[in-house]
Amino acid sequence: MRTGETRWAYTFLLPWIIGLVLFQAGPMIASAVLSFTDYDLIGAPEFVGLDNYAALAADPRVARAIENTLLYTVIHVPLACVLALGLALLLNQVTGRAAGVFRTVFYLPSMTPTVAVGVLFLFLLNGQAGLLNEVLGVFGIEGPQWTSDPDWMLPGIVIMSLWNLGASTIVLFAALRNVPRELTEAAMIDGAGSWQRFRHITLPMISAALFFVVIVDTIAALQMFDQVYTMYFGTSQAQQTTGDAALFYVVYLFQQGFQYLHMGYASALAWLLFAVIAVITFIQIKVGDRLVHYE
Amino acid sequence: MKRLAVLLLVAISACGGVGSSTSGFTTMGFGLPDEIATTRVDAFKKAHPDIPVTINQGQFDEQAFLSSVASGNPADVVYLPREKIGGYAARGALQPIGGCIGEQAIPTGDYYPAAAAQVQLQGQWYGIPEFYNSVVLVVNDKAAKDAGVDPAKIDTSDWDALADLAAKMTKTSGGTIERLGLHPKLPEFLPLWAKANGADLLSADGTTPHLDDPKVAEALEYAAKLIADQGGWKRVKAFADTFDYFGAGNPFAKDQLGMLLTEQFVVAAMAGVDPDAEITVLPFLGRDGQPVNSVGGNAWAVPKGAKNPEAACVWMKEMTSTETWIAAARARQAKRSAEGKVNIGTYTGNMKADDVIFREIVKPSGRRAYDDAVTVIRSVQQAGFTVPPSRAAAEFTTAYQQAATRVLQGAQPAADSLRQAQAEAVKALGP
Structure with missing residues (x-):
């Protein structure tokens, strides 16, 4: 019986295993090999040892891309988590038929294609005619040139990134729904205020979900590509006029691979990113072990 | 099984891949x-x-x-x-x-x-x-008149006068640009500005970059100053990003531009949507007084x-x-005529075809702006030049465009930025 169940389990897992081997493990191994070669997609790869990795260390645009990406991650992740938690708490207060409507409305931005979001925010953030600066103008504030001032491009990208909090909100909302009511009621009877209840009951009870959101958001932030590419690199004209202020790591990786045909170098870039994400995730898990409350 | 394989093959062929x-x-x-x-x-x-x-x-x-x-x-x-x-x-x-x-x-x-x-x-x-796309200067007649200048007499070979005119044509209100005097189209048109100053970015054989030529730096410095004097790069770029060059609300119709360096297809699009546009199309003259035309x-x-x-x-x-x-070209003329629209012609890479098209097919429309535009575009075609093909064209283009962008953003002086670009270009083009 047990053998039969195992066989069925593997049968159902087979499509995923095939997908993993063909579309993930295979390309990853190929990319690892290519990272030690000079390869332009057309000719045969030429073995160059560690040259690509040595070139990474000396490439100032790699340093700039890492700086931009890390800065974005450090600003975006806490903001996104706090806002998603706030939205989840609001959703948790809504009951009755309106609850479903609000859940849908909060999730809708996640359904918008990222390319469309990039284009939309290019208009919204335009320093001369964008809606954001128009609104700031109402309050007597002269808004910055979000899309053309190198000092303000990154904050503009962070604002855009906060558009899409639907997935995180839903995960946190689900966790909030699972917080045992009796704990909250007992605390209320003992005279705990709303902040104390949130700090000592809600937060520990949803800490596992919050930790998951932080990990996933951090990885996504380090791999940020499509919206930034659409905004600042999607057309040759946009690419020419942006400079390196919005150069994210994966954008640079893409440029090296598909614009300059340096596939070996792009592969080395990809493996460096993999290593960075692995280290950051490892640190987060170690820190999470101390802070996360598992039932 | 065999039937399944045949079905799969049929399905794959029906996908219309790029094979032949x-x-x-x-x-x-x-x-x-x-x-x-x-x-x-x-x-x-x-x-x-x-x-x-x-x-x-x-x-x-x-x-x-x-x-x-x-x-x-x-x-x-x-x-x-x-x-x-x-x-x-x-x-x-x-x-x-x-x-x-x-x-x-x-x-x-x-x-x-x-x-x-x-x-x-x-x-x-x-x-x-x-x-065969040529670059010309499109002038907004209203902006020229506001500046007290006859648009037909604008001479781009006199860089001091051109900078003065660009400043006069510019209109701002608070921190917002309402009209840009001259859009020099940097960094895209750096090869054009360099050529106008007598310099080439790359040797004719595509092997030796000349980005550190002082004349290139002088041209970039001048064009960047044009932008700085009109509100600065950050504002100018944001303002230019709002332009719809191809619709009825183009920046000339909306009086948002005084002068624009652009490919002739922008003029062709305007002819289709804005036949009464008050514009004057001029050749872009180098400092030696000769037309300069970066073609693509x-x-x-x-x-x-x-x-x-x-x-x-x-x-x-x-x-x-x-x-x-x-x-x-005949089909285009017939279609535009049937629609009552102006046709400024089809500009091909084939000189013989162009001779026939502009001698026999494209007739004066009676719209002064566009009829004169055809004459000007035709007159600059032989002055066309390109950045020579090279083995690292993409890297070379990135190097000089990034250099220009750094200057526009105020991150580096022109000479330093172009020296850095020269080193990048030398590395990309190899020995």
Whole structure:
């Protein structure tokens, strides 16, 4: 019986295993090999040892891309988590038929294609005619040139990134729904205020979900590509006029691979990113072990 | 099982990949948006009914193209920007087509020299040029009159006077630009400004960069100062990002621009949507008083691994022949006339075709602005130049454009930025 169940389990897992081997493990191994070669997609790869990795260390645009990406991650992740938690708490207060409507409305931005979001925010953030600066103008504030001032491009990208909090909100909302009511009621009877209840009951009870959101958001932030590419690199004209202020790591990786045909170098870039994400995730898990409350 | 395999094969063929049949062929990067395209395709089909063509419509996609070449399953003929040809040819992604030109007796002497140079690398032909886009100066007559200047008498060879005029034409309100005096189109047009100052960015053989030439720095410094004096790069870029050059609400109709350096297709689009536009089109003169014209356009090329290069060759010849271009230009004129719209003509890479088109087909419309524009565009065609093809065209372009952007953003002085770009270009172009 047990053998039969195992066989069925593997049968159902087979499509995923095939997908993993063909579309993930295979390309990853190929990319690892290519990272030690000079390869332009057309000719045969030429073995160059560690040259690509040595070139990474000396490439100032790699340093700039890492700086931009890390800065974005450090600003975006806490903001996104706090806002998603706030939205989840609001959703948790809504009951009755309106609850479903609000859940849908909060999730809708996640359904918008990222390319469309990039284009939309290019208009919204335009320093001369964008809606954001128009609104700031109402309050007597002269808004910055979000899309053309190198000092303000990154904050503009962070604002855009906060558009899409639907997935995180839903995960946190689900966790909030699972917080045992009796704990909250007992605390209320003992005279705990709303902040104390949130700090000592809600937060520990949803800490596992919050930790998951932080990990996933951090990885996504380090791999940020499509919206930034659409905004600042999607057309040759946009690419020419942006400079390196919005150069994210994966954008640079893409440029090296598909614009300059340096596939070996792009592969080395990809493996460096993999290593960075692995280290950051490892640190987060170690820190999470101390802070996360598992039932 | 056998039936399943047959079904799978049928399904795969129905997906319409980029591979070719034994007698037919496929194209990549080409669409059928207008009568210029459809007339020429019809001409090919009529002349060669025995060669089936599959047109995979859509713009040229670098990733799709390279992937198809790398996987050994490319289209038979690809339609791509001419400036990309050098880099692809050097890497072996494109086939030399000298044999095709000889066999089909394609009259290469009919092409504008600048267009022909852009599709050759180290003396070998890798493409057949299509359109020929010239750069001209479009002046907003109202802005010129506001500045007290006769638009027809604007002389771009006098850089001090041009800077004064740009400042006079500019209108701002608070921190918002309402009208930009002169849009110099940097960093895209750095080669044009350098040429106007007597410098080339790259040697004619595409091997030696000249980005550290003091004349290039002087040109970049001047054009960057034009922008700084009109509100600064941050504001100017944000303002220019709002322009819709091709619609009825173009920046001239909305009085948002005083002068614009642009390719002639912007004028052609304006003729279609804004026949009464009050503009004057002028040649862009270098500091020596001679016209300077940075030209561009697309080309047809045959990828490495194409299954049917013979058919591709026949297609390239037919699509760019004098007769085909003339038929397409006639169709455009007829359509524009039927719609009551102005037609400023079809500007091809083929000089012979252009001679007939502008002598016999394109007639004065009675709209002074556009009739004069045709004369000006035709007058600058022979002054066309391009950045020579090179083995690292993409890296070279990035190097000089990034240099210009750094200067515009105020991150580096022109000379320092171009020195850095020179080092990057030398590294990319190799020994």
